[in-house]
Amino acid sequence: GAVVSQHPSxxxxxxxxxxxxxxxxxxxxxxxxxxxxxxxxxxxxxxATSNEGSKATYEQGVEKDKFLINHASLTLSTLTxxxxxxxxxxxxxxxxxxxxxxxxxxxxxxxxxxTVT
Amino acid sequence: GQNIDQPTEMTATEGAIVQINCTYQxxxxxxxxxxxxxxxxxxxxxxxxxxxxxxxKGRFSSFLSRSKGYSYLLLKELQMKDSAxxxxxxxxxxxxxxxxxxxxxxxxx
Numbered sequence: 001g002a003v004v005s006q007h008p009s010x011x012x013x014x015x016x017x018x019x020x021x022x023x024x025x026x027x028x029x030x031x032x033x034x035x036x037x038x039x040x041x042x043x044x045x046x047x048a049t050s051n052e053g054s055k056a057t058y059e060q061g062v063e064k065d066k067f068l069i070n071h072a073s074l075t076l077s078t079l080t081x082x083x084x085x086x087x088x089x090x091x092x093x094x095x096x097x098x099x100x101x102x103x104x105x106x107x108x109x110x111x112x113x114x115t116v117t
Numbered sequence: 118g119q120n121i122d123q124p125t126e127m128t129a130t131e132g133a134i135v136q137i138n139c140t141y142q143x144x145x146x147x148x149x150x151x152x153x154x155x156x157x158x159x160x161x162x163x164x165x166x167x168x169x170x171x172x173x174k175g176r177f178s179s180f181l182s183r184s185k186g187y188s189y190l191l192l193k194e195l196q197m198k199d200s201a202x203x204x205x206x207x208x209x210x211x212x213x214x215x216x217x218x219x220x221x222x223x224x225x226x
Contacts (some may be wrong), residue, residue: 032212043204043216044160093159104148104165104208111159 002028004096006109013084013116020080021112023094029074030096034106035067037090044093050077084116119143121217123205128223129195137190137203137220145210151179151190152204154219160204163190192222200224 003026013019023033032051036044048069050056056069068080077096081088093111097104120142129135141149148167152160166172166181166188178191190203205217 034214043218046213049213091157091159104167104212105162106150106214107162108152108159 002026002096002098002105002107004094004107004109006094006112008112009110010113011115013114015085015116016083018080018082019084019114020078021092021094021114023077023079023096023109025075025096025098025107028096028098031074031099032097033071033077034095034097035069035077035079036093036095038093038111039090047079081114084114086116089114089116119207119209119215121205121207121215123203123217123220125218126221126223128225129192131195131197131224131226133195134191134193135195135222137192137205137222139188139190139205139217141186141188141205141207141215141217143207143209143215146183147208147210147212149179149181149188150204150206150208150214151177151188152206154202154204156201163203195224197224197226 005024007022035047038044046059047062048056048058050069050071052071052074058064071077091111091113094109097106123139151163154160164179171180176193181188202219202221204219206214
């Protein structure tokens, strides 16, 4: 099946620094990419939706200046957490969607665990 | 509002069959997804249903009834590794996924 990779898989950073997370669809071109965050024992929360070459659409309550999303190509999207704080510590998961013969298929990356100290 | 309901937790025995139900009320419908998520890992795609009926994939099957706003995931010949959370998600009219809270499946020997 389709593979989505994320890098890094985990990162520890100091408060006030910025962290970039990459998401790649390895063997397919994604029509749309999504960024989620998940706190322990909670459901996935959609942060933003992005299409290649256009600005991301952020969900209500998500600060677009803090969570910068760049969707450079049909296979690469990046999420940059700027001026990270301990409350940003979470599991960040990207997802890529492909439309195949009229069917939507959406695959998830393995996730990036961010710890801000 | 939009709502996805699924049981919080289920327990089953190794080798048995279990059915996880999901009911939904959403603004529009563009398909229903089932995902498996092990603790500390990202979800893994299991199935996508957009038409009524049963889709079978090995030990896993997924059923959809759009008129009833209902789906189920059927797991056969349960194995210990099937212990995980199973997430039901519906794609609404804006092509956004609306997520259920997940069903934690516990498999006992």
